[in-house]
Amino acid sequence: MSESIAATNRLGLPALRWQSILKPVVFVLALTPFVYLVQSLLTGGLGPNPIDALTDTTGTLAIRMLLISLCVTPLRGLLKKTWPLKLRRMLGLFAFFYVFLHVSIYLVLDQQLDVAAIWEDLAERPYILAGTMALLILIPLAGTSTRGMVKRLGKRWVSLHRGVYVAGAAAVVHYVWLAKGDLIEPFVYLAILIVLLGYRFVKLLR
Amino acid sequence: MRDWMKVAGIHSSEITDERLFRQRRQLLQAAAAAGVTGLIASPASAAGTQLSGPIVKSPFSTDEELSSLETVTTYNNFYELGTDKGDPARNADQLKTEPWSVTIDGECAKPGVFTLEDILKPHAIEERIYRMRCVEAWSMVIPWNGFPLADLIKRAEPNSKAKYVAFETVVQEDLPGVKRNVLQWPYREGLRMDEAMHPLTLMAMGLYGEELPAQNGAPLRLVVPWKYGYKSIKSVVRISFVEKQPETSWNMAGPSEYGFYSNVNPDRSHPRWSQAKERRLSGDTGGLSSLFSSKSETRFMNGYAEQVASLYEGMDLQKFH
Numbered sequence: 001m002s003e004s005i006a007a008t009n010r011l012g013l014p015a016l017r018w019q020s021i022l023k024p025v026v027f028v029l030a031l032t033p034f035v036y037l038v039q040s041l042l043t044g045g046l047g048p049n050p051i052d053a054l055t056d057t058t059g060t061l062a063i064r065m066l067l068i069s070l071c072v073t074p075l076r077g078l079l080k081k082t083w084p085l086k087l088r089r090m091l092g093l094f095a096f097f098y099v100f101l102h103v104s105i106y107l108v109l110d111q112q113l114d115v116a117a118i119w120e121d122l123a124e125r126p127y128i129l130a131g132t133m134a135l136l137i138l139i140p141l142a143g144t145s146t147r148g149m150v151k152r153l154g155k156r157w158v159s160l161h162r163g164v165y166v167a168g169a170a171a172v173v174h175y176v177w178l179a180k181g182d183l184i185e186p187f188v189y190l191a192i193l194i195v196l197l198g199y200r201f202v203k204l205l206r
Numbered sequence: 207m208r209d210w211m212k213v214a215g216i217h218s219s220e221i222t223d224e225r226l227f228r229q230r231r232q233l234l235q236a237a238a239a240a241g242v243t244g245l246i247a248s249p250a251s252a253a254g255t256q257l258s259g260p261i262v263k264s265p266f267s268t269d270e271e272l273s274s275l276e277t278v279t280t281y282n283n284f285y286e287l288g289t290d291k292g293d294p295a296r297n298a299d300q301l302k303t304e305p306w307s308v309t310i311d312g313e314c315a316k317p318g319v320f321t322l323e324d325i326l327k328p329h330a331i332e333e334r335i336y337r338m339r340c341v342e343a344w345s346m347v348i349p350w351n352g353f354p355l356a357d358l359i360k361r362a363e364p365n366s367k368a369k370y371v372a373f374e375t376v377v378q379e380d381l382p383g384v385k386r387n388v389l390q391w392p393y394r395e396g397l398r399m400d401e402a403m404h405p406l407t408l409m410a411m412g413l414y415g416e417e418l419p420a421q422n423g424a425p426l427r428l429v430v431p432w433k434y435g436y437k438s439i440k441s442v443v444r445i446s447f448v449e450k451q452p453e454t455s456w457n458m459a460g461p462s463e464y465g466f467y468s469n470v471n472p473d474r475s476h477p478r479w480s481q482a483k484e485r486r487l488s489g490d491t492g493g494l495s496s497l498f499s500s501k502s503e504t505r506f507m508n509g510y511a512e513q514v515a516s517l518y519e520g521m522d523l524q525k526f527h
Contacts, residue, residue, distance in 0.1 A: 041494070041497075042494070044496075047280060047281055047291065047292060048273075048274075048276070048277040048280060048281040048487045048489070049281060049291070049344055049485070049487055050496050050497060051485070051496075051497060052344070052485075054497075109497050109498070112500060112501065114483075117480060117482065117483065120475070120480055120482075121480065124475055124477075124480075125477060125478065126477075127478070178478055180478065181285060181289055181388045181389060181459070182285075182289035182386075182388050
């Protein structure tokens with residue numbers, strides 16, 4: 001794709017056509033795991049413990065999508081192009097979509113809305129607390145993602161949405177804390193998070 | 207998973223080394239391997255080898271609904287074969303079970319290295335239908351085939367110094383999980399002598415009337431039904447009679463989480479999973495109905511308290527968990 005862009009630029013054509021299909025393409029790509037998950041569920045491909053598989057998979061997807069949305073700013077800086085910014089809201093909302101699925105599956109299918117059991121989890125298991133924190137931060141961010149809210153909140157919108165750094169960290173900590181035995185995957189996410197937040201920190205210092 | 211990640215346009219190299227993905231703790235890979243048919247294609251699905259000889263029914267059996275053979279053989283924790291629940295079945299053919307020998311040593315009159323045949327020969331095979339409760343809050347009902355561990359112990363003639371029995375699982379260097387130090391190998395477990403001698407404690411060499419599949423601990427494993435699943439050590443190669451409480455793998459990995467005794471106890475909370483309830487995995491692996499199976503209350507000692515509670519009389523089970 002990058003070659004064709006370069007070619008197009010060299011030819012000096014005006015509007016970059018690939019940018020107009022960027023959003024729909026990314027939309028479809030971000031939704032693909034969900035479609036695949038539903039298909040697997042209906043065909044029995046999730047194995048003998050589908051609730052556990054759904055919880056795990058949506059959780060992993062939520063973290064990946066959060067990390068991908070955190071890539072937008074560094075990508076803009078490194079490429080010195082503004083097109084990544086066009087994807088930020090959508091990626092953020094997809095991250096919230098997978099977080100919402102993850103939490104709903106936990107509450108409804110796993111705990112079956114058993115208030116006492118959920119409360120025990122919150123009180124006794126730090127990883128549940130970390131995950132809850134990520135959720136509580138992300139709810140207002142998703143709620144203020146409309147153009148109207150961006151305008152209305154102005155600078156406050158920017159500071160509010162920096163909360164995604166804390167939510168991302170809480171989500172990764174949630175995963176590191178709950179993992180048993182094999183810690184490679186959560187630590188990979190942790191490393192990526194550190195790089196993504198580190199990039200912003202270094203920028204801030206300059 | 208890696209395949210559909212590509213479809214999704216998320217290059218795995220953006221996130222992590224491809225190699226690392228193989229050990230992921232997700233079931234999607236199993237789903238991907240199953241392909242469009244939606245069937246789990248694994249060595250376990252192939253017909254197993256029937257056990258030879260008569261199988262005696264045991265009065266210790268529960269009459270609860272059995273978990274399906276597919277569930278029992280495709281959803282396993284056997285970290286030497288991989289950490290994903292589907293890995294053991296996928297990698298089952300990598301475990302070499304022939305020839306097999308078991309070393310019996312320590313405080314006993316008749317130590318030695320015994321072939322699997324030596325071990326099995328003198329024992330009548332029983333069918334014991336036991337509930338199996340994993341510390342991860344799921345459970346199954348499994349028809350094991352085996353013989354009481356007590357019968358094997360008696361043959362070794364342990365002496366009065368033998369207070370505990372220590373077990374070890376085989377370490378085969380080329381197994382995918384062994385290459386990585388997820389746990390300290392060999393996998394170790396142990397029982398107090400009276401626990402080991404209890405009539406419920408079983409050495410199993412089969413399930414559903416077939417030889418144990420590798421993912422279930424071929425060719426010989428322990429089954430201790432009132433303890434969390436990880437106590438029931440798989441693919442046993444060493445049984446040692448010892449004076450002091452032996453080290454156990456999960457206790458070494460997380461002493462606050464996994465105690466030596468590991469008796470199923472709904473009142474003893476675990477840092478990751480509430481132990482109050484459990485999800486019974488029976489065998490409905492497809493469709494929406496599988497999502498609404500309700501959890502049941504976990505029973506003290508996994509429902510075997512009547513038989514085993516006396517072993518722990520006077521012990522603080524919060525402390526000796």
